[in-house]
Amino acid sequence: MAEGWTAGAQRRAWLSAALLSVALLVVPLLFWLLLPRPAPVMPARQEPAPARLAPPQPEHTAREVEAEPPAPPPPPPPRETTAARAGPVRGAVVDPEGRPGAGATVRCTDEPSLSAVADAEGRFELPPEADGCTAVATHPPFGDTEPARVAAGRDNILHLIAGGSIAGEVVDQSGRPVEEYLLAIESFLPSGSGAHGSVNGRARKVSDPSGAFQLNDLEPGRYVLTVSAPGRPPTRSAPVDVEAGVAARRVRIVLPQGATLRGRIVDADSRAPVVEAQVELDSATSSGANAISLALTDSNGDYELQGVPASGPFSVRVRHDQYVSKIVPGLDARGAGSARADIELRLLGDGGSREELTGIGAMLAVSSSGVTIADVIEGGPAALAGLAQGDVIVRIDGEPATDLPLADCIQRLRGPAGTRVSVGVDRGGRVLEVTMRRDVVVR
Structure with missing residues (x-):
């Protein structure tokens, strides 16, 4: 038991010595940390001498440099310099419904000599010199395509514009509708070209209780129409302007009642009546819209032609197989219901003239x-x-x-x-x- 107590005493002695050693190390450290530190001694600051400052320079940061606009690219070479390297300019013309514009003429507006005609499939091919030109396709009765730049190496599609139309009515002098009549285009002036277009001489018969008519698929331009009916001589409308894809409406044509031309046709030498000679209006219209039937002379050589103009000069043509045809001009009913013209005809000679005017x-x-x-x-x-x-x-x-x-x-x-x-x-x-x-x- 004495040995156990001795061992415990020795351990306590060692523990006390260890604690004392730790205290001797920690206490000075705490003392050093808790004491206030003296302010450091700094050398006196010397003021710099006044100097002229350079102007501030802008700072070119990486972000600012990136924000600067890039230099513009050099302009492309003129079209003439690229034409030699380009191939033909190819494309197609289509109508407003997407069908091939066969027969359409394609031309460069800035060089009209560069042109081509579309084939049955609407395809066209311009020479290499047309690369980059502004092209227009024309194909009546459609309106011209919008000007478009065409280029080699791509399929250039040109779209024709729908034609215009004219809608109106034909009435008599009292405003009542004329139910049946002939209608035709007397003259046509294409818009913007300054040139006269061809006249559609084909008359169409219109039958409508209200006297209404409509002409469709018209090329843009200015039109004059002619109407005529039995007993009513060819009468023209006022000029009508037609735009592509637009209907010109409320066109009103007054078709007045005509007069009657009477007279006798005789042989110039014998004064004998000429039987079955034909008398008809001549050059009253160039459109074919003339509903006035010709008249035949009877056994006395008398004739009666109904539906001649009631006012203004007009002409008649007289024909017979055995006589020289004769055009009689300058006739005028002067607003009356009738007029008279007696006419002499000369017999045909061998190899002689066949018409007199x-x-x-x-x-x-x-x-x-x-x-x-x-x-x-x-x-x-x-x-x-x-x-x-x-x-x-x-x-x-x-x-x-x-x-x-x-x-x-x-x-x-x-x-x-x-x-x-x-x-x-x-x-x-x-x-x-x-x-x-x-x-x-x-x-």
């Missing part, structure tokens, strides 16, 4: 520039006055004629023999004025 002796036609002299009769007033083929008629008796339909120009140039008429013609940009005396011309 009174006027200036010129054949007229519609061209791209307007009503033009197509030919002159040798020895006639027009030939003697120096008029020639290709002259464009711009004035008749001092009044403008550039907008007159062909039939109106013909009637104004015709007239009784011996009367005078002045005509202004455009010849190569120079206007010439001539005055002629109308005469009988045979051919």
Whole structure:
């Protein structure tokens, strides 16, 4: 038991010695940490001498540099320099319903000589020089395509615009509808081209209780229509402007009742009546819309032609197999219900003339520039006055004629023999004025 107590005493002695050693180390450390530290001794600050400061410079950070706009790329080379390297310009023309625009003409607006015609599938091919040009396709009766830049190496599609239309009615002088009549286009001027277009001479028969009509698929431009009905001579509308894809509505044409032309046809030498001679209106319209039936002479040579114009000059043509045909101009009912014209015919000779007319002796036609002299009769007033083929008629008796339909120009140039008429013609940009005396011309 004494040995156990001795061992415990030794352990306690060792433990006390260890604790004392730890205390001797910790107490100085705590004392050093808790004492306040003296302020460090700093050397006196020297003030710098005043100096001129340089202006501040902008800071070019990485973000600011990236935000600066890049330099513009160099312009592309002109189209002429790329044409040699480009292939043909290919594409297609389609109508408003997506069908091939076969026969459409495609041209570069900035170089009209660069053109092509679409094939049966609407495909076209322009030469390499057309690369980058502005192209337009034309295909009546549709409106022209919108101008579009075309390029080689891609399929260029040009879309035609739907044609326009005209809707209206035909009434008599009292405002009542004319239920049946012939309708046709008398003249047409394409919009924007400044040139006269071709005339649709095919008349159509209209039958409608309200007198209404509608013409569809019309090329943009200015139109003049002609209507006629039995007993009612050909009458023209006011000019109607048609736009692509737009209907010109409320066109009203007043078709008046005509007059009656009576007379007798006799042999010029024997004064005997000419039986079964045909008498008909001549050049009242160039459209074919003439519903006035011809008249035949009876056993006394008498005739009665119903439906001639009640006012204004008109002409009639008289035919017979054994006689020279004769055109009688300058007739006028002067607002009355009837007029009279007795006519003499000459027998046909061997190898002689077959037609006799009174006027200036010129054949007229519609061209791209307007009503033009197509030919002159040798020895006639027009030939003697120096008029020639290709002259464009711009004035008749001092009044403008550039907008007159062909039939109106013909009637104004015709007239009784011996009367005078002045005509202004455009010849190569120079206007010439001539005055002629109308005469009988045979051919």
